[in-house]
Amino acid sequence: MTQAQVGARTAAGMRIGIIGGGLMGLALAERLASTGHQVHVYERAPQPGGLATWHDFGPFVWDRFYHVILPSDTALVEFIRRIGLAERLNWSPTRTGYYVDEQFHSLSSGLDFLRFPLLNPWSKFRLVLTILYCSRISDWRRLEHMTVEEFLVRYSGRATFEKFWKPLLLAKLGEHYRRVSAVFIWTYVKRLFSARDAAAQKEHLGYVSGGYRTVFERLLDLIARARGSVRTGIEVQAVRARAAKGIEVVAGGETEAFDKVIFTGPVNVLRSIVDPELAQVPPHGDIEYLGVICMALVTRKQLVPYYILNIADDRIPFTGVIGMSSLVATDETSGLYLTYLPKYVLSDDPMLRRTDEDIKAEFLQGFHNMFPDFDDRDIAGVHINRAFKVQPLQVLDYSARVQTPRTRHQDFYVVNTAQFVNNTLNNNEVIRTVNAFLQQFGAEFAIT
Ligand SMILES: Cc1cc2nc3c(=O)[nH]c(=O)nc-3n(C[C@H](O)[C@H](O)[C@H](O)COP(=O)(O)OP(=O)(O)OC[C@H]3O[C@@H](n4cnc5c(N)ncnc54)[C@H](O)[C@@H]3O)c2cc1C
Structure with missing residues (x-):
């Protein structure tokens, strides 16, 4: 593609490059390709899907990391x-359950909460007030200044x-909770309670049959039918402005020219591949990510009656213990039970670099401590997965x-989960962000 071709192209048939083939990148690609643009997605992993991708558990395939859909995930449900x-x-x-002092407690209904032995009635009253207060706050910005x-x-x-909040914060953020702002708990409470059916006060969760692989396969199909392409196993090494107009992307030893490029990956990658002329990326260390280590146990018996x-x-x-099979029918998982055991740590924590065998031994020992009657002969498979850049620490x-979608260059955009300043990391927010981006910049992409 020559400079003249890129510059002369009409807005309706632009060449658009998208960096990152996770849900954000593929949802953007599908929308833009369906409006007549030539869309090319670059994904460095061997398969698309990013953090929501799938994993081969042997007898079945399911999400690499646990994913659920909430009834309040209206943008995601509409997208599906x-x-x-x-x-x-x-x-x-x-x-939902709570494990403390070697005891399991259900926290799934108002009655469960009244029976919860850890807190006295006054503490419970204050806890309820805090949750109600959280649900009424609309100006989240003032929470940003308070830990x-x-x-x-x-x-x-x-x-x-x-007794109640600190153990939860330690579980979610480790000692780093001390640096996190009150926005964290506000978004957490909002999302947690939206999983409850308002009328019945019962928790309801959803999933797509076949897991997120079903969603990604459908997106790939729709993109291909609209003549877009998704190239996996190709890492973008550099992004820079072209002399006159447009952007060029260096990947896999080739340089390609685009009218517009959208970056959807994490901030550290943005910093390492993007010419500073295009975007002012916060200095290293300014945005710290949490990573996750997640052991998945495939068993012949159900381990917990809880989803979380x-x-x-x-x-x-x-x-936490995520009992995926308390939600997902076992005919999706070859009659076996799938349970995830996650641990969140900062992305440079040495734990993320420990061997699978090491993690497996430690997590299984911990599992035995919680469930002394658990019999190893019920295990059909143990899988260790990890991700380094999951979610920024909301300090x-x-x-x-945060880098806004509008950058220093009119043809280069950033749309990523680091921009979730008042929400948890979730796929409803991914789709909402895609919708908001296309709404805001639709005219620049000739979308009316
Ligand atoms: C343990 C866990 C549990 C979760 N549970 C839920 C849940 O229950 N419900 C829910 O809604 N969400 C959940 N999520 C969140 C969900 O997975 C994310 O919202 C979603 O995957 C984010 O998609 P994304 O495309 O924005 O980012 P990513 O999935 O991170 O995609 C970015 C992509 O960019 C690619 N990339 C990076 N650098 C380059 C480069 N240089 N060149 C080419 N490609 C590059 C990466 O390989 C990656 O595929 C969970 C996440 C985790 C980790």
Whole structure:
């Protein structure tokens, strides 16, 4: 493609490069390709899907990391419907548990909460007030200046903080919770409680039959039918401005010219591949990511009746037990049960670099400590997966550190999960962000 061809192209048939073939990149690609643009996606991993990609568990394939859909995920549900997968969406009632002092407690209903022995009635009252107060806050920006500890101690009291909130924060963020702003708990409470059916006060969660692989295969098909391409196993090494107009991308030893390029990967990659002329990326260390180590156990028996069992016990090496099979029908998983055991750490934590064998031994020992009756003969498979750049640590005044979609160059855009300044990392927010981006910049992409 010559400079003249890139410059002379009409807006309706632009060549658009997208860096990153996760849900953000592929959802953008599908929308832009369907409006007549020539779209090319670069994905460095051997398969598309990013953090929501799939994993071969042997007897079946399911998401590499656990994923659920909430009834309040309206943008995501609408997207699933629009790409023709409404009939593959399933909903089930689920339960939440809390493990503390070597005891399991259900926290799935108001009655469970009243029976919860860890807190006295006054602490429970303050906890409920904190949650109600959180659900009424609309101006999240003022929460950015206050630590999550300050906020929770102020509204729930020190005793409730120490007994209830602190173990949860430690489980989700480790000691780094001390640097995180109150926005974290606000987004967490909002999302957690939106999983409840308002009328029945029961928790309901959903999934797409076949897992996220079904969604990605459909997106690949739609992109291909609109003459777009998704190239996997190709890492973008550099992105820079062309002399007159447009952007060029260097990947796999080749340089390609585009009218417009959208970057959807993490901030550290943006910093390493993008010419500073295009975007002012925050300096190294300014945005710290959490990574995750996740052991998946495939077993012949169900391990927990909960979808999420929160763990408030620092002797257990993982931070939760996700009973995927309490949500997903076992005919999706060859009659076996799938349980994930995640642990979140900062992305440079040495734990992320430990061997699979090492992690497996430690997590299995922790599992035995929690479930002394568990019999290893029920294990059909153990899988260790890890991701380094999962979610930025939402420190004080985090939103001021983020690169906005509009960059220094009119043909280069950044749309990534680091921009989730007032939400948790989730796929509803990914689709909402894609929709908002196309709404804001639709005219520049000739979308009306
Ligand atoms: C443990 C875990 C549990 C989760 N649970 C849920 C859940 O229950 N519900 C929910 O809604 N969401 C959940 N999520 C979040 C969900 O996975 C993310 O919202 C989603 O995957 C983000 O998609 P993305 O495309 O923005 O980013 P990513 O998936 O990170 O995609 C970015 C892509 O860019 C690629 N890339 C990076 N650099 C380059 C380069 N130089 N060249 C080419 N390609 C590059 C990467 O390989 C990657 O594929 C969970 C995530 C994790 C890790």
